[in-house]
Amino acid sequence: MATTVTIDKGCLYRRKDRPTIYVKFTPRKGAKPIQLSTGKTNMIAAAAAAQVLLDKYQGKTPGQVKGQKLTIADFCRLPDKKDCDDRGGQFWQYLVGNRAGNTRNRHRDILKNQIIPTFGKSRFDDVEPEEIETWKQRRLALVKRSTVLKELHCLSAVFRVARKVYRYTSQNPVADIEKPTVPKRKQQIPTAEEMRAFLDAAALLKPYAYASLLTVYQGGLRIDEARHLEPCDVDEEEEVLRIRVKKGWSPKDQEDRDIPLVEPMRTVLLTLKHQNPHARWLLPRGDTRTYKCERCGGPETHIGNLRSAILSLATAAGISKRMTHHILRHCNSTHNRQLGAKDYEVMELLGQQSTKIHTIYTHAEWQHIVEATQRLGASIGGAGLSAWLSARPQEAEKSNRSRT
Numbered sequence: 001m002a003t004t005v006t007i008d009k010g011c012l013y014r015r016k017d018r019p020t021i022y023v024k025f026t027p028r029k030g031a032k033p034i035q036l037s038t039g040k041t042n043m044i045a046a047a048a049a050a051q052v053l054l055d056k057y058q059g060k061t062p063g064q065v066k067g068q069k070l071t072i073a074d075f076c077r078l079p080d081k082k083d084c085d086d087r088g089g090q091f092w093q094y095l096v097g098n099r100a101g102n103t104r105n106r107h108r109d110i111l112k113n114q115i116i117p118t119f120g121k122s123r124f125d126d127v128e129p130e131e132i133e134t135w136k137q138r139r140l141a142l143v144k145r146s147t148v149l150k151e152l153h154c155l156s157a158v159f160r161v162a163r164k165v166y167r168y169t170s171q172n173p174v175a176d177i178e179k180p181t182v183p184k185r186k187q188q189i190p191t192a193e194e195m196r197a198f199l200d201a202a203a204l205l206k207p208y209a210y211a212s213l214l215t216v217y218q219g220g221l222r223i224d225e226a227r228h229l230e231p232c233d234v235d236e237e238e239e240v241l242r243i244r245v246k247k248g249w250s251p252k253d254q255e256d257r258d259i260p261l262v263e264p265m266r267t268v269l270l271t272l273k274h275q276n277p278h279a280r281w282l283l284p285r286g287d288t289r290t291y292k293c294e295r296c297g298g299p300e301t302h303i304g305n306l307r308s309a310i311l312s313l314a315t316a317a318g319i320s321k322r323m324t325h326h327i328l329r330h331c332n333s334t335h336n337r338q339l340g341a342k343d344y345e346v347m348e349l350l351g352q353q354s355t356k357i358h359t360i361y362t363h364a365e366w367q368h369i370v371e372a373t374q375r376l377g378a379s380i381g382g383a384g385l386s387a388w389l390s391a392r393p394q395e396a397e398k399s400n401r402s403r404t
Contacts (some may be wrong), residue, residue, distance in 0.1 A: 009054055011045055012038070021046035025054055070168060072127070073120030076111050076158060081369075094161050101224065105115040110154040114139075119155070124162055124169035129176040136177060144395040152179060188321050192335045195328075197317040202309075205316060208286030209309040211268045215283065216325055218265045220332035220350045223325045227291075229282040231273045234261065241269065243351070257351045 010025030018390050021043065024035045036053055040046040071204065077089035087093050092111075095104045117137055117377040119127060132155070137147045156174035163169050196216065216226050226241055235244045241259040263270065270284055281302040285291075290299035306325055314323040347353075382394065 004204060007047055007050060007274075010050065012043065012050060022052060023050035025050075027058060051343055052127065056229070059286075070123065072122055072124065072158065073116050075124075075168070076109060076403070091158055091161055094165065094384050106150065107154050110151050113160065114151050115155055119157055125171070127173055129173045132173055132177050136180075140180065146182045149180050149182055152177065156291060171229075189330050190321055190323070192338070192388060194317065194319050194321075195331055195335070198313055198319060198323075200389070201313045201316040206309050208284055208314060209306055209313070209390075210302050211272060212269055212283045212306060213310070213313075213325075213328065214265055217328040217332055218262075219259045220329050220346075223303075224328065226283060227281070228253060231279055231282050233282065234269050234273045237268065239263075245289060255344075255351060257348070259349065268359075276293055325365060 007023075010023055012021050012023055014021055019041050020037050021040055022035055022037050023046070024033055025324075027035050036054070038046040038049040040049050063297045075089050076091045078092055079088035080086040087096075092108075095107055099107070119131075122131075124155065132152075136148060136152065141152065152174060156172060159169065159174055162220045163172055194212040197219070199210065199214055202213050206226050211224060215221060215229075216223065219226075219241060221243070228246065229241075233244065235242055238258075241261050243254060243257050243259065269282065272284065281300075283303050285301055285303050288301075290301055293299070293300045309323060310323050333350060336349070337343070
């Protein structure tokens with residue numbers, strides 16, 4: 001610093017080999033000093049420009065100042081598919097680094113169809129709760145309440161990331177909006193007997209799908225974990241199936257875990273491994289079609305979502321309940337608990353970190369609910385019931401006398 005002039009709440013100085021004058025100041029107590037160019041070469045003009053900067057940054061972070069110019073569309077910008085180097089806006093980069101594929105796809109659809117067209121031109125501090133409420137009421141008249149709830153959660157995530165991570169704003173107007181109430185009722189899942197019939201039907205009618213469905217059910221795998229299994233993931237010495245983070249792909253929550261390799265899954269996976277030890281994927285697809293995998297970066301020959309196979313096998317097994325590949329994971333959690341497994345054991349098997357998530361995966365069969373209610377009724381005893389029944393005639397007689 002060749003020349004330094006002290007001003008209120010800061011100082012002006014010249015840098016060597018730089019014609020313009022710079023200002024150094026602290027925007028708020030405890031913050032790091034900020035050094036900005038005033039764009040002026042004259043000290044008097046630089047002092048006036050510095051005062052404008054001081055007022056602009058007073059009590060704010062650099063991110064909040066940047067957020068005053070940044071629009072929601074720029075922050076949530078989706079990457080250009082034609083440009084492989086385009087990573088998208090900061091919110092999309094946050095989703096790629098911290099959220100699973102299905103969550104990213106859901107947010108992408110909401111961002112593309114609702115949030116960017118509706119709020120894209122606005123800046124964060126310009127969005128008021130009244131504007132969001134008007135949009136919410138308009139959406140409620142067009143789509144289901146559950147859809148509007150997901151859209152509000154996505155918009156809230158945009159403001160939360162902008163506020164907590166990038167410091168572009170100090171508010172989240174979505175927090176002031178009343179969320180639509182959606183009835184939460186756990187769906188009924190197949191019983192252990194129905195799952196046995198389902199897998200038997202798969203072995204007879206669709207042998208190519210039997211290995212995949214058995215592995216997803218017995219191992220409690222997510223479909224994305226099953227389709228990315230490789231022959232080397234089957235460890236014969238340790239008798240475990242290894243779910244590992246790999247280049248370009250990772251399990252949900254990005255954590256490794258081991259699954260015990262026991263019958264009948266053990267025989268099925270070892271047979272597939274020995275038959276095709278150099279195969280790209282462990283579980284067979286059953287045809288020559290390719291599946292476009294975003295995580296692998298192109299068309300792949302691993303299994304799809306098995307939707308048509310699951311529906312036809314459920315009909316063959318006489319299962320009228322809703323069946324998807326993810327329902328099999330719910331069945332694993334529920335049936336393991338019914339067979340005596342502890343909560344922490346099932347959570348370790350499924351790779352869950354929260355007991356709240358675990359309760360979502362564990363369902364109660366109606367017959368078990370009836371039996372639990374009967375046990376509670378038996379503990380109450382029948383003495384009170386007998387006394388109440390014997391007192392009923394006397395109560396009726398008193399009531400008749402009072403009327404006459």
